Amino acid sequence: MRFGGLLAVDSVAFDVRRDEVFAIIGPNGAGKTTVFNCVGGFYKPTAGTITMDGKSITGMPSHNVARQGLVRTFQNVRLFKQLTVLENLLVAQHTQVETRLLPGLLKLKSYRRAEEEAMDRAAEWLDFMGLREFANREAGNLAYGHQRRLEIARCMITKPRLLMLDEPAAGLNPQEKRDLQGLIDRLRREFGVAVLLIEHDMSLIMGISDRILVMEHGKTITTGTPEQVQSDERVIKAYLGEE
Amino acid sequence: MQISFKNAFIAAILTAVIVTPVFGLHLTRQGAQTIMAPNWNIVLIAMAVVFVGQLLRPWLALPFKALRSALPVLPASPARGNKWIIALAIAAAVIWPFFGGRSSVDIATLVLIYVMLALGLNIVVGFAGLLDLGFVGFYAVGAYTYALLYHWAGWGFWEALPLAGAMSALFGFVLGFPVLRLRGDYLAIVTLGFGEIIRLLLINLNQFTGGPDGISGVPKPTVFGMEMARRSSQEGVSTFHEILGWTFNNQHMVVYLYLMALLLALITLGVSTRLIRMPVGRAWEALREDEIACRSLGLNPTRIKLSAFTLGAMFAGFGGAFFAARQGLVNPESFTFIESALILAIVVLGGMGSQVGVILAAIILTVLPELAREFAEYRMLLFGLVMVLMMMWRPQGLLPMKRPHRELKS
Numbered sequence: 001m002r003f004g005g006l007l008a009v010d011s012v013a014f015d016v017r018r019d020e021v022f023a024i025i026g027p028n029g030a031g032k033t034t035v036f037n038c039v040g041g042f043y044k045p046t047a048g049t050i051t052m053d054g055k056s057i058t059g060m061p062s063h064n065v066a067r068q069g070l071v072r073t074f075q076n077v078r079l080f081k082q083l084t085v086l087e088n089l090l091v092a093q094h095t096q097v098e099t100r101l102l103p104g105l106l107k108l109k110s111y112r113r114a115e116e117e118a119m120d121r122a123a124e125w126l127d128f129m130g131l132r133e134f135a136n137r138e139a140g141n142l143a144y145g146h147q148r149r150l151e152i153a154r155c156m157i158t159k160p161r162l163l164m165l166d167e168p169a170a171g172l173n174p175q176e177k178r179d180l181q182g183l184i185d186r187l188r189r190e191f192g193v194a195v196l197l198i199e200h201d202m203s204l205i206m207g208i209s210d211r212i213l214v215m216e217h218g219k220t221i222t223t224g225t226p227e228q229v230q231s232d233e234r235v236i237k238a239y240l241g242e243e
Numbered sequence: 244m245q246i247s248f249k250n251a252f253i254a255a256i257l258t259a260v261i262v263t264p265v266f267g268l269h270l271t272r273q274g275a276q277t278i279m280a281p282n283w284n285i286v287l288i289a290m291a292v293v294f295v296g297q298l299l300r301p302w303l304a305l306p307f308k309a310l311r312s313a314l315p316v317l318p319a320s321p322a323r324g325n326k327w328i329i330a331l332a333i334a335a336a337v338i339w340p341f342f343g344g345r346s347s348v349d350i351a352t353l354v355l356i357y358v359m360l361a362l363g364l365n366i367v368v369g370f371a372g373l374l375d376l377g378f379v380g381f382y383a384v385g386a387y388t389y390a391l392l393y394h395w396a397g398w399g400f401w402e403a404l405p406l407a408g409a410m411s412a413l414f415g416f417v418l419g420f421p422v423l424r425l426r427g428d429y430l431a432i433v434t435l436g437f438g439e440i441i442r443l444l445l446i447n448l449n450q451f452t453g454g455p456d457g458i459s460g461v462p463k464p465t466v467f468g469m470e471m472a473r474r475s476s477q478e479g480v481s482t483f484h485e486i487l488g489w490t491f492n493n494q495h496m497v498v499y500l501y502l503m504a505l506l507l508a509l510i511t512l513g514v515s516t517r518l519i520r521m522p523v524g525r526a527w528e529a530l531r532e533d534e535i536a537c538r539s540l541g542l543n544p545t546r547i548k549l550s551a552f553t554l555g556a557m558f559a560g561f562g563g564a565f566f567a568a569r570q571g572l573v574n575p576e577s578f579t580f581i582e583s584a585l586i587l588a589i590v591v592l593g594g595m596g597s598q599v600g601v602i603l604a605a606i607i608l609t610v611l612p613e614l615a616r617e618f619a620e621y622r623m624l625l626f627g628l629v630m631v632l633m634m635m636w637r638p639q640g641l642l643p644m645k646r647p648h649r650e651l652k653s
Contacts, residue, residue, distance in 0.1 A: 040539065041538075042535070042538075042539075061538070062535075062538040062539060063537075063538045063539075063540075063541050063542055063543045063544070064541075066538065066539055066540055066541035067541045071539060071540065071541075072539055074535075074536070074539075078533050078535060078536040078539075079533075079536070080528070080529050080532040080533060080536065081532060081533075082528075082532060082646065083525075083528060083529065083532065083646075084646070084649075084650075086649060086650070086651045087525060087528075087648070087649055090522075090525055090649060091522075091525045091526065091528075091529040091537075091540070091542070092540045094522055094525070094526055094540065094541065094542050095540075095541045095542075097522045098522070099522045099523060099526075101518075101521075101523065104517065104518075104521035104522070104523070105514065105517050105518075105521075119649075119651070122651070123651060126651070132651075135650075135651035136650045136651055138646075154540065155540075158540060158541060
């Protein structure tokens with residue numbers, strides 16, 4: 001991915017398998033979030049291809065990518081702050097409810113049923129994330145850790161195939177990080193969603209990932225299992241050594 | 244104190260620069276010539292006032308701070324509310340005109356037109372967060388659609404009404420496309436431009452739209468096909484009054500217009516309230532909050548913005564058609580930028596997004612200028628003053644929207 005004179009991402013290639021937790025690590029400025037943005041359709045890659053289950057999604061606009069089952073969280077949590085927790089989860093189901101005007105205006109049965117189902121699904125996820133007591137509170141008023149959980153719930157309610165988490169542990173205390181690890185594992189096992197994550201916290205990465213890609217200055221240093229990466233000299237020199 | 248003097252001095256100089264061309268120079272006739280006569284007294288007085296004012300600023304600000312805390316705290320907009328209160332309010336609104344004076348009912352009809360328009364703009368600005376400064380354009384399209392359908396095809400009000408809404412909606416859709424990429428200020432300027440373009444088109448398409456003179460003789464709405472007039476305009480067809488055996492009174496026409504406006508306004512209110520609680524309404528609010536987050540969840544921002552634009556324009560179209568019917572004539576002069584600004588002021592004053600607040604603001608901003616007729620010259624000044632005071636005292640509007648619209652009941 002080239003921005004004018006800057007080649008932010010240079011020949012980075014990887015694949016994420018079903019039910020896999022794949023992590024991208026690297027020093028700040030390595031190009032990790034750029035990779036996310038390209039995959040998610042927020043940037044149009046200047047070169048290269050991105051495919052999902054064999055179907056090309058290169059250059060597809062972000063909302064269409066999301067409809068393909070690929071959703072993401074953001075480094076600085078992007079919730080709909082003035083909407084309540086519940087409403088955040090309802091909006092996320094936009095593609096699954098009846099959005100045509102006439103059935104809604106006339107309160108047709110099909111419309112009401114879709115709305116009820118959306119409410120039920122939202123309630124389920126609130127329970128799953130332990131956010132039920134905050135259902136009617138403004139999302140912006142939640143504690144930071146809860147906001148992060150809400151953002152993940154919002155992603156999961158769209159029934160994604162791939163969940164991309166951009167530094168999900170940033171700003172969390174050690175207990176919350178352990179909870180996050182358990183959460184990711186649970187999501188992968190119970191919902192069969194693949195997870196692609198960017199992180200700096202090494203214990204989280206090593207604990208949860210199946211495979212890791214290490215980047216520096218826009219290039220791949222190596223790819224492999226946690227054990228392989230941990231013992232790779234180049235990685236230690238570039239990244240782990242600096243920690 | 245040094246800095247204060249320098250500030251005051253600079254302010255005084257700026258005042259001189261501004262006041263001189265506006266008040267300081269006069270064109271007067273001297274015999275056969277026209278000369279420019281300077282009036283330096285005014286400029287000097289203005290400079291002195293500003294200079295002293297700047298120096299005294301810290302002391303002058305005190306009463307404003309006191310004012311802020313002294314004013315009452317208004318509640319947020321009431322929730323969906325008691326069905327009984329709403330029914331009562333509607334009943335009162337329906338019965339009242341039969342006892343009101345002619346000019347009051349007339350003003351009330353004007354208020355209802357603005358309510359319709361403001362509710363439409365509320366969707367675009369208050370909910371979707373799209374700053375539209377050209378809303379008057381859609382108003383004009385609605386009015387002219389009816390007028391043109393009457394002029395070229397003899398259509399009546401009720402036949403033309405749906406088409407007026409549809410045409411405005413179409414214009415909203417078409418005008419919406421190019422502007423959707425734009426943000427904030429740029430969107431505002433471009434929509435402002437579109438509003439003006441529509442007005443200019445209406446002035447210049449002489450053959451079609453009647454140019455600056457517009458179209459006159461536009462008929463009022465009929466009662467199930469029966470005309471409400473003193474004399475029937477068509478041979479052999481009876482008017483409403485002739486059929487019922489009543490004597491025609493101008494007051495009847497006024498009341499009838501009011502009731503029709505009330506009907507349209509209630510429909511507008513009902514439909515927009517429904518829309519807000521539907522997925523499309525949620526999408527508008529989400530879009531206003533964070534467009535990128537919307538995209539990451541599969542919401543298509545273009546489609547959502549277009550829906551807001553189109554629906555808002557449609558309501559403006561209905562308002563416009565009714566306006567044409569009430570006035571009897573349409574011309575481009577009624578559709579200047581000031582109207583857009585006024586409707587926007589109503590939405591902002593009422594509390595962006597708040598239906599009840601917007602209705603209240605429409606009443607205030609339409610009735611007050613009528614009541615303060617003696618101050619007609621200072622109308623714009625007062626208008627500006629009210630807006631400034633509102634921004635200082637209560638920037639969220641009179642009755643800010645009450646959230647949430649959906650609650651989880653345990």
